Amino acid sequence: DIQMTQSPSSLSASVGDRVIITCQASQDITNYLNWYQQKPGKAPKLLIYDASNLETGVPSRFSGSGSGTDFTFTISSLQPEDIATYYCQQYDNPSITFGQGTRLEIK
Amino acid sequence: EMQLLESGGGLVQPGGSLRLSCAASGFTFSNYAMTWVRQAPGKGLEWVSSISGGGGTTHYADSVKGRFTISRDNSKNTLCLQMNSLRAEDTAVYYCVKEYSSALAIRWFDPWGQGILVTVSS
Secondary structure (H helix, E strand, C coil), X not given: CCCEEEXXXXXXXXXXXXXXXXXXXXXXXXXXXXXXXXCXXXXXXXXXXXXXXXXXXXXXXXXXXXXXXXXXXXXXCCCHHHCEEEEEEECCCCCCEECCCEEEEEC | CCEEEEECCEEECCCCCEEEEEEEECCCHHHCCXXXXXXXXXXXXXXXXXXXXXXXXXXXXXXXXXXXXXXEECCCCEEEEEEXXXXXXXXXXXXXXXXXXXXXXXXXXXXXXXXXXEEXXX
16 A cells, blocks of 8 residues: 655644645655645545645645655645644555644644 | 535444444535545544445455445435444544545545544443
8 A cells, every 4th residue: 555654743833934744655646646624623625636736715825736756735824724734645546545644733 | 515414423332333324415426436534533534445436346445344334325315334343443533525536536535524423442
């Protein structure tokens, strides 16, 4: 199975900061990489699909990039409502794996 | 509006069985693959099982293979997960999720149900 290494596991940043989270796959997954946001006590929400495509209705401050084994998720200007845990997810069929998650806090 | 509503969770003893259901609405259920994802308390997300739109193809995580069975009734817009030989490590919130396509090929998950807690304990 493909392993996903997500980093950092936690991150503290100030409102307005640029935030970057990375995900590395144990083998080439082309662009089969999605990003989710999970707020405390809530179900996850899809933000980015196929590495760089913004889901409808998601603010443009969120973006994704990468291909092959190395992927990046960026929040261009952190807002208070972005406090959540973020997960990457690969789908090299039929196996699906998630990264360990990045807990984002406001400094 | 697309909605997924899980039911059937609760407390069960180790070795016992439980059947989860997910009622779908707001989309043509048979046109989409469906998946179960779980989250142990305080932990990350773990894919459990998936089924194609027509029900003919299923996949399971190694951790549940041989113990869990995924199924769907497209006439009732319902997804199910039969869980047998339950273990303490199966304790988690179980989410029902809709996939992007029917064929388990293009695989992102949206929307998610609100989740249902399964606790395996004596």
